[in-house]
Amino acid sequence: MSGTFVGMPAFPEAARDAVRNPTLRGNLRHATHTIRAKRARAVAELDDWPALREAGRRIKDHTLRHLDRYLVQLEESVTAAGGTVHWAADADEANRIVARLVKETGESEVVKVKSMATQEIGLNEALLEEGIRAYETDLAELIVQLGKDRPSHILVPAIHRNRGEIRDIFRAEMGEWGRPAPEGLTDTPAELAEAARLHLREKFLRARVGISGANFMVAETGTLVVVESEGNGRMCLTLPETLISVVGIEKVVPTWQDLEVFLQTLPRSSTAERMNPYTSTWTGTTADDGPRTFHLVLLDNGRTDTLADQVGRQALRCIRCSACLNVCPVYERAGGHAYGSVYPGPIGAILSPQLRGTASEIDASLPYASSLCGACYEVCPVAIDIPEVLVHLRERVVEGGPAVRQGNKVILKPAKGHAAERAAMRAARWTFTRPGALRTGQRLASRTRRLHPRALPGPGRAWSATRDLPPVPAEPFRDWWQRTRGGKDGAK
Amino acid sequence: MSSRDRVLGRVRRALADVTPDERPYEEAVNRGCLREHGHRTPGQTVELLAENLADYRAIVHRGDAEELPDLVGRLLAGNGSREVLVPPSLPPGWLSAADVARLDDLAESTPHRLDQVDSVVTGCAVAIAETGTIVLDGSPDQGRRRISLIPDHHICVVRVPDQVVSSVPQALERLDPARPLTWISGPSATSDIELDRVEGVHGPRKLEVILLS
């Protein structure tokens, strides 16, 4: 993944710093709680939510188990509609393809709509090395880019910045990149947004190459879908002459009708809205409307390795709604940066170590960046059992075993005893000193009670080898208290 | 080996453990989701559309064919618009009472030129009541994607009840995926700065929807 994160400290250290940063914690708490409450209301409006969630799970699972077939079908439909399909086995290859395509247009700057896939492969940095400047156009991404920073949330990437900081960044940096911030810029959100509008519009209107990701690709029709709020997506998808979309191979769905499920579940899970302000779909190219040239780069970069893992492959169902971040007690305290990857929060804790392998210390520690409370599973609109995958990956880190890396079967060595144990124990200590995280952890222990082993997996094994684990109570005390006395929160 | 073959080969090897499921797609993903949420008369569906549009800060107006030209004229004047962008075949009467210069969207009009226009008037392909969404599909009364994007003020006319459906599933059935589609729910918005909602970062800041009966 992105070089930006190389050299990150393992999760517990990074998290410790984050916990000491009051701005970050305050903003995160506000954000996660606000979105969480709104989301519950938006979801409650649809009385078939469980059916939609199940349908989402099934569609994604069905697609994944026939992924080869659907990718080939997608390639055919996109080509038939006037697009060109490229395949990239890894980040380097994807970056090379995009750089070549941009150079062929003769341009040296591109406008980008926020895309996790391009961030994952470090596309902006790779393009810069080739002399191509990539401008992020999502307001939050602009704040991150101008602040020479990293995103900390999937949905609100600049949530770690408050308005005063944003004003300072705009004043100091906008001029370097294009139209400077207006004189006397204050820190009201409306003025800041206006400054961004003027700064970016200048770029949109002259841009000849746009780069995007996509939320969905429809195999049957060759249609790509981008879901967004600000209109910067529409700008990038519409005004340039050439559009290059870099999309993970797991984003394909079989049919046009499948979108009915995800266009209902994604906005409500993500921004807690009935519908996001803008959704654009395009099928190849259309005469006189939108880009004249369309390239689709299908990205593997660890996804097939993830697919090879029978427990972990369900992570590929993820539609990046970020609902799991907003309910995660560990994320709420640690913030997105501590995860050291493009994908923060619970989904990041299972996706990053699978996409990148668990060789580095940060990746080996990620499966421990959780209290296993299960809240992430409850909200996930495609029912990914994140706790199950976390436990599986912990075992993988500690015990090693067969895995697939870059398409080859390998036997992973157990992480060096002490290193793994240290990572685990540090994470455990970190969790246990935080009552909120621990409380929800207990809830999961109850929920999965019948699955509990008699001995602890992983580093706990030595300890439990000589002891019996106490049985887990059917219901944690605090849950019982809430259920019988509290009542108010019972519906959540 | 090409990267295409490499990736597809990896996919196939990764799935070696998966027992073949040759059930047809329809059966494998059989979904019991609702076609719409709640039962409503066509009139109630239009009411819900109006409510949800307003909830997402679109400004809703109503009128019949006779009132429409005056209404459009008033909205344009109210916005202080001097120039309005027009898709290739907007019904001729719609702008007959508007006292503004008209700019036809032509293939050669540059984004810079469109950026000088105050308003745009379009029809729509379908509107979704449950979500408060209007969908444009590039038909001649709606024009290219860019025209509803660059001007700061968008007036969209929805014919009720014909163009109104209840739900997302019903809308998808009506739409042709081969066309470039734009789904619009309220004006452009961001909540990126401390989660305060701000309208109009990049798209039109003002969306006015006329429910035409």
Ligand code: SF4
């Ligand atoms: S794992 Fe589920 S809840 Fe988390 S981002 Fe992905 S789809 Fe959303």
